[in-house]
Amino acid sequence: MKKSIMAAALLLSTALTAVAQDAPSVKLGVINDQSSSFSALGGTEVTEAVKLAISDFGGEVLGKPIELVSADHQNKPEVALSIAREWLERDNVDALFDVANSAIALSVNTLLGEQKKLGFFVSPMTDKMTEADCNGYGVAWAYDAYSQVRSSVSAQLKDGGESWFIISPDYEAGKVLEASVKTAVEEEGGKILGAIRAPLGTTDFSSYILQAQASGAKVVALTVNGPELVNALKQVQEFGLIDQGQRVALTVLHQSDARAIGLEALKGIQFASPWYWNTDDASKRFKEEMQKKTGNAPGWVAAGAYSAATNYLNAVKAAGTDDPTAVLAKLREGKINDMFAHNATLLPNGRLIHDTTLLEVRAPGETADPQDVFKVVTTVPADVAFRSIDKSACKLGKS
Incomplete structure (x- = not known):
């Protein structure tokens, strides 16, 4: 009886594998916030970017059409997990893209490990998917708290900003950023005079700003984003x-x-960024194509999603299969260089490291193109911007 059950299970597993291999299409899924707090940072713009990637690729791979599904998780973890599970288990989606909101990304990453399917995280700030919670199937394509914080903190400290007060959002990404700022400041000889967290959706920051003002800190670090x-x-x-x-x-x-904020309030502020459109011809071309679709120059989340989708499809083609293990092996074979990722390498823990830029907000009227709001101050090499694999908490790829 036990042998019969094992044989039946083996037959079912073989049948499911065959169904996946014989699927009529290669299917990509964009899942992010398209209607609430994080929607302005990517939202439907990401869907348009992945559509463009599919179109630029030619619309098919391995003789199959490339399909795209997109869903709004409304910034709700239970909604996101339900959609992702349905896509992976029932709808034969091969890979997920973006997965905005760090708390949601962590849950989806666990699901990816269980289902042995690929997910390309673009906008989530947390690094847990490639550190303590790494499983080999979650790929962090754009940035993390470590890469964002290091360049910005270093620039301020070198210019005399030795004392800091931090205002962060009270959710996973905010906690990660706060800890990263504290570590970077203290490791480079600065002092933290205070830190406070504001709930998601806060509109009145007066009490937090007054505390920062009263602290006498030379630098007030804001790690909030979006409407906040x-x-x-x-x-x-x-x-x-x-x-x-x-x-x-x-x-x-x-x-x-x-x-949304306006250049007058932002001019001269510097910050680290994974990408900016006015840096090379390929990026400028992407900007023009996206602006036709959305009316605005794209942000780096859209660019990162385009890059992730394009590299995924190239790897599927090179591997001759959409099997996740084979696709990952192709992605790790050598350097990745495209309009988003320069001098990039996919590490065993799932972190794509690549050159990043330090940007400065332009003054109003500085350029003729109203969409050209930033300028490049310097480039930060990949091995400086990102945590090295030997310092990673992830055990994958380590002897």
Whole structure:
């Protein structure tokens, strides 16, 4: 009886594998926030970017059409996990892309490990998918708290900003960023005079800003993003922090943030970024194509999703299969160089390391193109910007 059950299970497993191999299409899934707090940072723009990647690739791979599904998880973990599970278990989606919101990304990463399917995380800030929670199937394509913080902190400290006060959002990514800023500042000889967290959706930052002002810190670090960053910066101007001699440092700034806040409030602020469109011909071409679709220059989340989807499809083609293990092996074979990822290498823990840039917000009227809101200050090499594999908590790829 036991042998019969084992044989039946083996036959079922073989049948499911055959179904996956004989699927009529290669299917990509974009899952992110398209209607609430994080939607302005990527949202439907990411879907358009992956559509463009599929079109530029030619629309088919291995003789099969490439399909795209997209869903709004509404920033709700239970909704996101339900959609992801349905896609992977029932709808034969081969790979997930973006997966906005760090808490959601952690849950989806666990599911990817269980299902042995690939996920390309673009906008989540947390590094747990490639550190303590690594499983070999979650790929972090764009950035993490470590890569964002190091360049920005270093620049401020070199210019005399030795004392810091941190205002962070009270969710997973905010906690990661706060810890990263603290570590970077203290390791480079600076002091943390205070830190406070604001709940997601906060509109009134006055009490937090007053505490930062009273601390006397030379640098006030804002690690909030999206609508919260817009509100916080407007209130920073109202309370006159910059006029009174305090600096305001950002760990993250998106193209959409600059449009919403305005250059007058942001001019001169520096921050690290995985990508900017006005750097090379390929990026400028991507900007023009995306602007036709959305009306605005794309942010780095859209660019990262385009890059991840394109490299995934190239790896599927090179491997001659969409089997996740074979695809990952192809992605790790050599350097990746495209309009988003320069001098990039996919590490065994799933972290793509690549050159990043230190950007500065332009002053109003500095260029003729109103979409050209940032300028490149310097390039940070991949091995400096990202944590090395020997310092990773992930055991994958280590002897």
